[in-house]
Amino acid sequence: GNSVTQMEGPVTLSEEAFLTINCTYTATGYPSLFWYVQYPGEGLQLLLKATKADDKGSNKGFEATYRKETTSFHLEKGSVQVSDSAVYFCALTKGYIPTFGRGTSLIVHP
Amino acid sequence: GAGVSQSPRYKVAKRGQDVALRCDPISGHVSLFWYQQALGQGPEFLTYFQNEAQLDKSGLPSDRFFAERPEGSVSTLKIQRTQQEDSAVYLCASSLDRGGRDYNEQFFGPGTRLTVL
Numbered sequence: 001g002n003s004v005t006q007m008e009g010p011v012t013l014s015e016e017a018f019l020t021i022n023c024t025y026t027a028t029g030y031p032s033l034f035w036y037v038q039y040p041g042e043g044l045q046l047l048l049k050a051t052k053a054d055d056k057g058s059n060k061g062f063e064a065t066y067r068k069e070t071t072s073f074h075l076e077k078g079s080v081q082v083s084d085s086a087v088y089f090c091a092l093t094k095g096y097i098p099t100f101g102r103g104t105s106l107i108v109h110p
Numbered sequence: 111g112a113g114v115s116q117s118p119r120y121k122v123a124k125r126g127q128d129v130a131l132r133c134d135p136i137s138g139h140v141s142l143f144w145y146q147q148a149l150g151q152g153p154e155f156l157t158y159f160q161n162e163a164q165l166d167k168s169g170l171p172s173d174r175f176f177a178e179r180p181e182g183s184v185s186t187l188k189i190q191r192t193q194q195e196d197s198a199v200y201l202c203a204s205s206l207d208r209g210g211r212d213y214n215e216q217f218f219g220p221g222t223r224l225t226v227l
Contacts, residue, residue: 043114043201043218089152096141097166100152
């Protein structure tokens with residue numbers, strides 16, 4: 001079956017540091033890949049997505065590239081802010097049912 | 111409202127009680143999903159509606175769980191004879207797509223946190 005593996009959290013960084021959150025997946029065929037973000041007390045929000053190999057999704061300074069050869073979709077940001085503190089979920093969809101990773105908590109200190 | 115809303119936001123139930131959780135999707139959204147999110151885990155799929163039709167209920171953990179969307183808009187997730195293992199956050203999401211295309215964005219509600227004592 002499909003699965004998504006994310007790096008364990010929490011990830012703790014100082015403001016303006018570089019962020020990488022690793023995500024790898026297992027799926028047959030060519031799934032679509034997503035990163036969702038969940039701020040405290042709120043629902044999940046789509047952060048970015050990529051629907052085919054070598055696509056790069058980007059939004060709000062975050063980027064992730066769909067790597068078919070390594071089955072990865074790592075999330076990166078060059079300079080994090082305190083307001084980026086949240087839980088980040090990697091997900092894939094094959095058909096209409098998404099499979100989510102466990103989430104990675106990011107804490108950014110001033 | 112502009113987004114997906116869920117009520118109640120918090121629900122405490124005694125073991126054995128029945129509960130009903132409501133989801134108001136974004137107006138016009140065809141697809142509606144329910145998920146269960148245990149503490150420290152990602153959301154797990156429960157069931158999927160396209161308009162009023164429940165097309166997939168493969169994720170419902172037992173026959174105590176029942177979902178409906180009778181008019182193709184508001185949906186209710188009902189849990190009968192609640193057990194402690196049902197304690198979780200229940201998320202609802204809606205999507206505009208009509209054909210189950212996997213690249214379409216889902217818009218999530220804030221969730222209902224259910225605690226079963």
